[in-house]
Amino acid sequence: MNIYNNAPIGVFDSGVGGLTVVREIMRNLPEERIVYFGDTARVPYGSKSRETVTRYSRQIVRFLQTQNVKAIVIACNTASALALETIEQEIDLPILGVVKPGAEMALQTTRNKKIGVIATEGTIHSGLYQRLIAQKDPEVSVFGQACPLFVSLVEEGWTKDPVTEEVARRYLKGLLEKDIDTLIMGCTHYPLLRSLLRQVVGEKVTLVNPAYETAQALKRMLAELGLERDPAAELQGGKYCFYASDAVDHLNEFARRILPFEISETRQIPIEEY
Amino acid sequence: MNIYNNAPIGVFDSGVGGLTVVREIMRNLPEERIVYFGDTARVPYGSKSRETVTRYSRQIVRFLQTQNVKAIVIACNTASALALETIEQEIDLPILGVVKPGAEMALQTTRNKKIGVIATEGTIHSGLYQRLIAQKDPEVSVFGQACPLFVSLVEEGWTKDPVTEEVARRYLKGLLEKDIDTLIMGCTHYPLLRSLLRQVVGEKVTLVNPAYETAQALKRMLAELGLERDPAAELQGGKYCFYASDAVDHLNEFARRILPFEISETRQIPIEEY
Numbered sequence: 001m002n003i004y005n006n007a008p009i010g011v012f013d014s015g016v017g018g019l020t021v022v023r024e025i026m027r028n029l030p031e032e033r034i035v036y037f038g039d040t041a042r043v044p045y046g047s048k049s050r051e052t053v054t055r056y057s058r059q060i061v062r063f064l065q066t067q068n069v070k071a072i073v074i075a076c077n078t079a080s081a082l083a084l085e086t087i088e089q090e091i092d093l094p095i096l097g098v099v100k101p102g103a104e105m106a107l108q109t110t111r112n113k114k115i116g117v118i119a120t121e122g123t124i125h126s127g128l129y130q131r132l133i134a135q136k137d138p139e140v141s142v143f144g145q146a147c148p149l150f151v152s153l154v155e156e157g158w159t160k161d162p163v164t165e166e167v168a169r170r171y172l173k174g175l176l177e178k179d180i181d182t183l184i185m186g187c188t189h190y191p192l193l194r195s196l197l198r199q200v201v202g203e204k205v206t207l208v209n210p211a212y213e214t215a216q217a218l219k220r221m222l223a224e225l226g227l228e229r230d231p232a233a234e235l236q237g238g239k240y241c242f243y244a245s246d247a248v249d250h251l252n253e254f255a256r257r258i259l260p261f262e263i264s265e266t267r268q269i270p271i272e273e274y
Numbered sequence: 275m276n277i278y279n280n281a282p283i284g285v286f287d288s289g290v291g292g293l294t295v296v297r298e299i300m301r302n303l304p305e306e307r308i309v310y311f312g313d314t315a316r317v318p319y320g321s322k323s324r325e326t327v328t329r330y331s332r333q334i335v336r337f338l339q340t341q342n343v344k345a346i347v348i349a350c351n352t353a354s355a356l357a358l359e360t361i362e363q364e365i366d367l368p369i370l371g372v373v374k375p376g377a378e379m380a381l382q383t384t385r386n387k388k389i390g391v392i393a394t395e396g397t398i399h400s401g402l403y404q405r406l407i408a409q410k411d412p413e414v415s416v417f418g419q420a421c422p423l424f425v426s427l428v429e430e431g432w433t434k435d436p437v438t439e440e441v442a443r444r445y446l447k448g449l450l451e452k453d454i455d456t457l458i459m460g461c462t463h464y465p466l467l468r469s470l471l472r473q474v475v476g477e478k479v480t481l482v483n484p485a486y487e488t489a490q491a492l493k494r495m496l497a498e499l500g501l502e503r504d505p506a507a508e509l510q511g512g513k514y515c516f517y518a519s520d521a522v523d524h525l526n527e528f529a530r531r532i533l534p535f536e537i538s539e540t541r542q543i544p545i546e547e548y
Binding site: 040041042047048049051052148149151152153155156162163166167170245246247250272 | 314315316321322323325326422423425426427429430437440441444519520521524546
């Protein structure tokens, strides 16, 4: 039995939204241990620069390394879009973002070769979804739309609200006019708007959830590297550990809303010191 | 001529919203020099803990001290509510927040002794507006309402939009039912919603803008301390200097929208190192 395989997966996000990725990992890789870090003291990343998001991500990766993780998942679309390419050259651990799995599924899904992406300003302006898709199939058109209000609307709990629906109609109007048949929900909060987005885009557009695709990609990666956890191995230090950079109540509350398990112990750590 | 009086006023905020306070200082104290710092790398403060907001504010005060400011204005309501009382005990400089001047004007304004406050979650939950008003007149009732969507709506530029009006109606319903005659716009972004808020609350409710009241309080404070700037003194280093912790374009863009002067040189500084 390889002791290293028993190590946890490190998952991080700018705040609480990455818990939607944690949820998919819990569902699809139920044997794996998880260490989650949410940068709640500096959230959000969506409107911040590449340089700042990369500096923050680097600190978090250093923290996760102190937790002896066997692999890292960047659950934040913005950090995946702005920081992953730099960070994967700096560390020896296997590392995965949410953008590539989302882009790949969109490519497999589209029939008319017109894909829409909704995300933060940072993710859209990075052009990474567009670039990854163009590299694989230059005939596919990708249309991006930043939706800066969605995160606040979800955090306010207005996920089934007429106000949110009106905002969504406005943001999505341009994409629907381009006749997209596939829409990537390119920000961790957006899958929580799935039923509302479904109403706005209609039945003909397929919604792609990068959180789910990332859990699948992680599964394949662990299998390829022989890093899957042995379910019989002892659970030293608990199966799921949660950390945040600011006071923990907001993360606990959000976790209670969306995770299938109760989170009891979230710890606050001074991320600036890493 | 006192050289020290020629020193600038340090003004800081969690991001760009504090420029509404800068605008009032420019208008009402046109001879004063200003050094502004916007913490755009860690914005917003509105949903963060007292401990984190105090740590950030302390770093910014240390930075402003390196700029040899003669006084400090905390332009952010959340930082004024959560950090001012701690920080004023730690430094020798005169320091002023936006909450007290706003509370005092509301007290002078109300006739039926029912005041509403709209602000971030942090400001509302701190209870500072409520406490300051109760100290001066225990007969006054203060009703607080957090409006977490307003900042995003203003930054999206939807200041005269039906969506924003619907959101405002919902947030303000409870306060209007309490029959308030005075409403404190307790977050730096909210004065940019003034005409929309006016429509929602009607003519009978007086809107109090803490940014304006703070400029007036600053004027009185400088006069009392004999710290007013001599307009004839040489302007070494420029009249208005702007700093931000993240890339400067967002601050410059917002400044262009609301300030009477063009901002040419904004510099980025690593605030975590202070």
